[in-house]
Amino acid sequence: MRAVVVEGPHRITTTTVDDPTPGPRDVVIAVAGAGICGTDLHVIDGDLEGTIYPIVPGHEFAGTVAEVGSAVTEFAVGDRVAVDPNLFCGECHYCKIGRGNLCERYNALGVIADAGAAAEYCTAPAGNCYLLPEPVSLDHAPLIEPLSCAVHGFDLLPGRIGERYLVYGAGTMGLMMAQLARFAGAAEVSVVDINTERLPVAAALGADRVAASADELDRPEGWEVVIDCTGAVPAIEDGLTRVRKGGTFQVFGVAPEAAAASFSPFRVYKDEIHIVGSMAVLHSFGRAVDLMAKRVIDPDVMISHRFGLDEYAAAVDLFRQGTGRKLQIQPGK
Template sequence: MKALVYHGPRELIWEDAPDVTLGPKDVKIAVKAVGICGSDVHGYLGLTGRRTPPMIMGHEFSGVVESIGEKVTLWNAGDRVTVQPAQFCGTCDFCKAGQTNLCGNKRFYGAMDCNGAMAEYIAVPEHLLYRLPDNVPFDAGSMIEAAAVAYRGVKNAGDLTGRHVLVIGAGTIGQLVVSIARLRGAKRIYISDLSDARLATAVKMGADVTLNPQTMDIRKVVMDATEGKGVDIAIEAVGVTPSAKQSIELLRTGGTAVWIGNSAKFVEVPMQEIVTRELRIRGTYIYSHDEFGEVLEMVNSGGISFDPIISLRAKMSEGARWFAQLADSPGELIKIVLIPE
């Protein structure tokens, strides 16, 4: 088969790769759409240590069942599917409690040395598959994973009804946080980013107020709108010191900050402010297997639309070009979905 193989920093080659091996409970999938995640771009640049060359990236994907292992009972050739890509053990305490995202034995497709879906085919255990409804296109099917990350982050913020919510970062995850926060009853949604183009897209996703720290006094805007109190909830979707600080500085006393961003290993924050104002800081990590399915239902019912944020559909064989573009000069690009020839 052909695959987009990562050989090291800035080295992606569309080349022949060994065909996937099908275990007795595995399903072979012909990949129809795979998204380029921000973490993939960081891996492409060699910044994270989470991509071990040579390997195949890609954890946001959908496709069609090509063939099944001899013990597979739930799927047949021709089924349209999307895949929850965190392979969990099912036997540890976290898995038994439904917190499969915290499984210490999990492997993640498209990360470390576990080959992903930027290829013609991928084989995965049958229990990781979800049926993709006929009315959900493959490119939307590849977006379920990112939406699930955003969904868990919003859930971990608690009840949003009537709340002022700040979203920091207008990349794919931040955009989807806006959409889901709107669905969950937020009163007013603010979003902060350095790109006016991305901020304009966020309005289409449901944001009320856009904030660009480079061109305005965002603290004044937020405080004027909240009677000097600050937002009730801040959801950080970048993962660096400036955005982490922003999630604290614009938060009301007793408020909650949820951190989804996972870029920097360490950030510097005002600890005394956290302590003296009794702020809550909560981390959130990917999603549980069940939450992935919940998001698929939301998409199927029309609650979430990906149209504003899918910037481009490109051939998988041309993936190296688009990785370089996202790394060096993304411009207005938010999500690029790679499709087969």
């Protein structure tokens, strides 16, 4: 089959590799689409702890079941599925206390170990596959994985209706968080991004107010919930100052591992600010499937570009420039 292979840091090719063979409890999926995200850049650049090369990237994907292992009864050839790429060991301390996303042997298809979905076919454990309900198209379904990360983020927020949200970053994740905030009953959702070209889309997707900086939003008392979806230290430092007394700041965007940000511990103490991280997916994939079916996010706006397998390197270059929203690889294209 044809597949994108990252041979090592900064070395990407599209080449022919062996077709996958399923283990007894595996499903082989003919990939319809695989989204590109910041994590793929870390895999390509070699700055992620644990990635084993060579690796086929691609962890946000969906497709059609092409083959099932000998012990799989719950899926059949032709089923349309989305795949939770996260692989938890089930044996470590964190898995045993129900926090598999903090697994000591955390693994994810296309991120840590071979093989991901930037290929014609991809193998996944049956337990990680989710049947797509009728309203969700294969074109849209690769958005379920990032949406499941956003749903996990919301699981860690206070979840009170009628509060004001401020989201940093109008890229794919910021736009998803803003749409979820609306759906979750926010009184008002504001989105800031220094790349002002992205702001009209945020407004079109339902953000009440958009701006290049929170200063323009003139809300000196601050916001009950502030979510950083940029991973950029200046945004994180600014965002922390915008949290209302008793409010919550979420670190959702992925900052570089060595980055450091400063904040006022006195203010966190005195104003009882909650600071909470959110990492990947936990018990949230099935709910993301249902939210996609309900069109809580607008998939047509969220996917801005589609590329064939041979165009993977060009797609990555475009993504690095901050162009568009979700870029998707479609092996059949």
